[in-house]
Amino acid sequence: MKGLAATLAVPLFAGLALAPVGVQAADQEIPLTLEKNRFDPAEIKVKAGAPFVLVITNKDKSAEEFESKDLKIEKVIAGGKTVKVKVPALKAGTYKFVGEYHEATAQGRIIAE
């Protein structure tokens, strides 16, 4: 029983000790532009296991909703605005996203590796 508690406690405390460091280190900012209802770049590569910030600029006049069912993110960006979206650490894999208001053209994906 004691052994089990110790095994559980070690990663827990290690995690607590590491947490402030993770907060202090500024997350990488990745620019993403929306123009003429298309994302640029349409494919973003990130490091798996590291949180990052998407800096999404909507150059169109119309609003767009950045939506990713894979990331559970829905974020409205008014026309001509820039919004920062925090993305938690991802496991390796591909995560699709779309502009919900122009789904036919506004598509992209994040590849975590």
Next chain:
Amino acid sequence: MGGTFLITLREAFEAALLLGVVYTYLDKIGARRHFGWVTLGGALGLAASIVMGVAVAYFSGPLVDLGPDVIAAAVIFLAVILLTWHAWWMQRHARGIRGEVERRIDQARSTQRLWMVGLIAFTGVFREGAETVIFLWGLMAEATSAAGWGSVAAGVAGVASAGLLGWIIFCGGRRLSLGRFFTVTTVLLIFLAAGLFSTGIGRLQSLGVLPMMTPLWDTSWLLSDSSVVGSFLAGLLGYRERPSPLEAAAHVAYLLVVGFVILGGAWRRPHSASAVRAGVSR
């Protein structure tokens, strides 16, 4: 243009559904004069949506980056609590309704805090309201041509159609007997709240409060959340095309626990009702 119509219809559907249900509820318990609570709640929800929409459209910075997400998550959980409470309350009062309707209703009115239905209307409208405001606003900013104004008209028509659906629910609901209306609505609200609860859990995952996970399944090829049928099923039953294991677990757990607590009593009801009629108890 058709896309614009569907987007606003989809965004406003849930609000229309909730407004339809709470108006019918008040009508059913003979509390029409309290319609003002629902109208006030809906109007405040609309006002809050416009304030938030303007804030997001005009300001930027960390507060606008994160604020709306945190507020959205809070509103979702508030709505879950309110709907659960309301469903539980209705089911409790649905029990003895047959036979002594009037007395029961008087009792209902005095024990149910009616401002609560106003709060339900508020959360219903505010939840997707800000998005709809920004979307329509963007369309208007873009509307320099006839086609542009056509899009605006389609967007407004989408909201109006959602309102019409709410009205149909209101008219249909009034035809049901009181007992049946309470039962149908209770089940509907439980499913609605279960879907919202799992959405809220998903939001917490994206905010980094809960861990991110790979989706449990992907049925986007079969039925997309963004299709008309898919979005209605998403609103009504909580259908998700790519749920995380946590979202799915939250949905099932909510249905099981709340469904059992609220409806568990209903299954036993026929026995106790016949017992009362036979004069065995009391």
